[in-house]
Amino acid sequence: MKTTGTVTGKATTPYAANRPRPRLGHLLLLCALLLTAFATATPAQAADTADTADTADTADTADTADTADTQAAYLAKQLRTNPVYVTDQLPREIPKSTTPAFTKLAKRTGVPTYVLVLPMEAADGEALLGAVHDRLGEDGLYVLIDDSSVTDASAYGVTAPADDAVTTAQYELPFDAGPLRSFERFVDVIAEGGEKAAARAEAAREKYDSDGEPADLYIGPSDRDNQSFLTGMAITGVPLAMLLLIPYVRRWWRRRPGAPVTLKKPQQSRRWTRWILPVAALATAAAITASAPHVFDQTTSSASPRPRAIDLNARLDRVAEGLDQDPIYQDPESPRALDRTQLAQLHARIEKFQSSKGGGPVFMALVPQLYEDESESDEEYFAYAVHDKLGKDGLYIVADPLDGYINVFNYGLGLDSYGPLNDLPESVTYGDEKSDAADDHLLGERLTSVMTALDKTERTDEPTTPGEPYPLTDPITEDELQPLFYGDFWPGLFIGALMAGAVLGLVAAVLGIVRKSLLRRNPDPLQTSTLPTASPAMPTQAYLRDTARTELRAMAREFDTGETADTRARNRYDATMLLAPDGDAVDDLPPATLTAVIILARATRAALAGDDSTLCCGVNPLHGPAKTSRHVRTSSVETRRRMLPLCEVCLDDPHKIPARLLKLPPNGRPYYEDELLSEAPKGFTKLGRKVREAAHVQ
Structure with missing residues (x-):
């Protein structure tokens, strides 16, 4: 134990x-x-x-690095999926649905090609291409395109004349050629190789320096208005000018002093005026109407394809989806304006406001507002569309990371519309010199100021909303031109008629001056009132020839083609034409025939002027119309009297009648002894009938 x-x-x-x-x-x-x-x-x-x-x-x-490099990282990620990336922010100019067209062109370069189609304001040229290449890690040809043309290109690890291709595309094409056509020209130059590309670029540069920018490919609405106005003027002005000018000029030409006589059948001239000219004018109007749409064949004012519904909704869907996950959405295609610290601070302010009494959701969209986007640079419409897609009431803040503008829209929150939120200083909403000089436009600080003003805004019981915004231009039809026969076409029709009258007046004035000049060289025949005292009793052969030629020319000028010529004038004209079939070529005609030509030509002119005289002076038919008939002695030896029609001069002094009696050369025999001229004292009608009998014409 x-x-x-x-x-x-x-x-x-x-x-x-x-x-x-x-x-x-x-x-x-x-x-x-x-x-x-x-x-x-x-x-x-x-x-x-x-x-x-x-x-x-x-x-x-x-x-800081992430803020600067996020854009390149996002774009590199997109290029891994598809070597061609088309932004969804330019649907009015270059819809995202054009990606297959760019892809097809990119395959023709012969080298790996990566294409970025971005807003001009969001792209930093070669620096962006270099950053994207570093992120992507793939060699190839990197191309940057904005809403109008190819702007930059760089070759990494491949051989391609990138700079020459960019130069050629920019100098050979006008500004309105469009990005797709510009990229096509760029690809063509790349495919040609280095030497040809360099020569082509140099030639394009020299031509640009000497001739300037190539002519535009498209016209605008004002140009279409001018085309419509010009078409209307041509349709009425040209045919009316034909109907007015051609008869006038033809008549003037026939009647011009010194004009050769060209005798034609009155019936032929009449048919020409009454039928051929009106038909020609009508055909001209129809031809202008039919050809104008082919001459002015433009139907659009821009090279941009029509956007589809999916193009117009792509960015709105993207932003709405982003705001559904995070109340702050920064556009990944643009340089980042907010760093992580600023984001954290704004998130905290948004949560604080949302949890405060009378507060609510706040949605910040840092997205560019461009004229070519679906909202046509209208921030109110953009906010309205995003709110509609997101389906959540709240305060929508639209901040543009490219120009720095800030706009605030209240949808359904009870806030005092006259409070501090709506009295923000311009330095917050639009920026100032300090913010303009900063790359990020100091959006972080200014958005914080907006949140501060929001906290101070009084709450109300009634929620407010800006309502529906003003309607935008239809993006599908905004580039369509009006029809040619529309708008200013109708005033053009009226102005064309006035212009035809004005042209006629101008031509008449010019031809009047010309006529006066010609009269100095070729005086008109003697007036009828001077004939009794000016016509010789014993004319020479030369006098008869010259007078006949002058009278024939005067008759041809004054003879109307059926408008004022009556039966008397046409009959006398026909008889004259039978005596002088070769016009004013009268050198071979005998004196009696020349005298008959003079008598009938003057009678034709008198009938055209409305003179109803039927007899000419029986003493000397060259004296002109007779006033009355008397028994007179025609010889100083014989006592026998003859009944002859007398002109006023012979009637006033009958004792001189024997000395005034017309005697024909060369032997001086009295005119009435000639078989043809014996009918002259009996009247113009009988003289004409005698002429037709002699010519065997009924």
């Missing part, structure tokens, strides 16, 4: 008695572990502190 006791004054217990004693090796190992732990404790703590500081510094640096 065991008992407990004390040994050397120390009490022992059963546990203590049974505990093994520690060995020396174990004690040494324990000391070594304690020393190691003590030695490493302080350095580890210092290392942890240093790591924390380094992490903070790295976070700040990465924050």
Whole structure:
């Protein structure tokens, strides 16, 4: 039996008695572990502190780098999916649905080609292409295109005349050629190779310097109005000018002083005037009407294809989806305006406002507002469309990262519409010199100011909304030109008629001046009132020829083609034409025939002028019309009297009648002894009938 006791004054217990004693090796190992732990404790703590500081510094640096590089990273990610990326922010100019067309062209370069179609304001040229290449890590030809043309291109690891192709595309094409046609020209130059591309670029540059920019390919609405007006003027002005000018000029030409006589059948001239000219004028009007749409065949004012519904909704869907996940949405295609710190601060302010009394959701969309986008650069319409797609009431803040503008729209929150939120200073909404000079337009600070104003805005019981915005231009039809026969076409018809009259007046004035000039060289025949005293009793053969030629020309000029010529005038004209079939070529005609030509030509002119005289002076038919008939002596030797019609001069002085009697050359016999001229005292009708009988014409 065991008992407990004390040994050397120390009490022992059963546990203590049974505990093994520690060995020396174990004690040494324990000391070594304690020393190691003590030695490493302080350095580890210092290392942890240093790591924390380094992490903070790295976070700040990465924050800044991420802000600058997020755009390139996003675009590189898109190019991994498809080597051609077309933005959804330019549907009015270059819809996203044109991606297959760009892709097809890119395959013709012969080298790997990566294409970025972005808004001009969001692209930083070669710097962006270099950043995207570094992110993508693929060699090839990188091309940057904006809403009008190819702007930059760089070749990485491949051989391609990128600079020459860009130069050629920019100098050979007009500004309105469009990005797709510009890229097509770029691809063609790339495919030609280095030497040809360089020569073509130099030629394009020289031509641009000498001739300027190529002519535009498209016209605008004002140009179409001018085309419509011009078409209307031509349709009425040209035919009317034909109907007015051609008869007038033809008549003037026939009647011009010194004009040769060209005798024609009156019936032929009449048919020409009454039928051929009106038909020709009508055919001209029809031809102008039919050909004008082919001459002015433009139907659109831009090279941009028509956008589809999916193109117009692509960006709105993207923004709405982003805001559904995060109340702050930054456009990934644009340079980032907010860094991580600013984002965290704005998120905190948004949560604070939403949880405050009378608060609500806040949605910030940092998206460019461009004239070529679906909203036509209308921030109110953009906010309205995003709100409609998102389906959530709240305060919608639209901030443009490219120009720095900020707009606030309230949909369904009870806020005082006259409070601080609506009285934001322009330095917050539009920016100032300081914000304009900054790359990010200080959007972080200015959006914070907006949130501060929002916190101060009084709450109301009634929710407010801006309502529906003003309607935009229809993006599908905005580039369509009006029909040619529309708008200014109708006033053009009226002005064309006035212009035809004005041209007639101008031509008449010019021809009047010309006629006066010609009269100085070729005086008109003597007036009828001067004939009795001016016509000789014994004319020479030369006098008869010259007078006949002059009278024939005057008759041909004055003879109307059926408008005023009556039966008398046409009969006398026909008789004259039978005597002088060769016009004013009268040199071979005998004196009696020349005299008859003069008598009938003057009678024709008198009938055209409305003179109803039927007899000519029987003493001298060259005296002109007779006034009355008398028994007179025609010889100073004979006492026999003859009944002759007398002109006024012969009637007033009958004693001089024998001396005034017309005697024909060369032997001086009285005219009435000639078989033809014997009918002259009996009247123009009988003289004409005698002429037709002699010519065997009924």
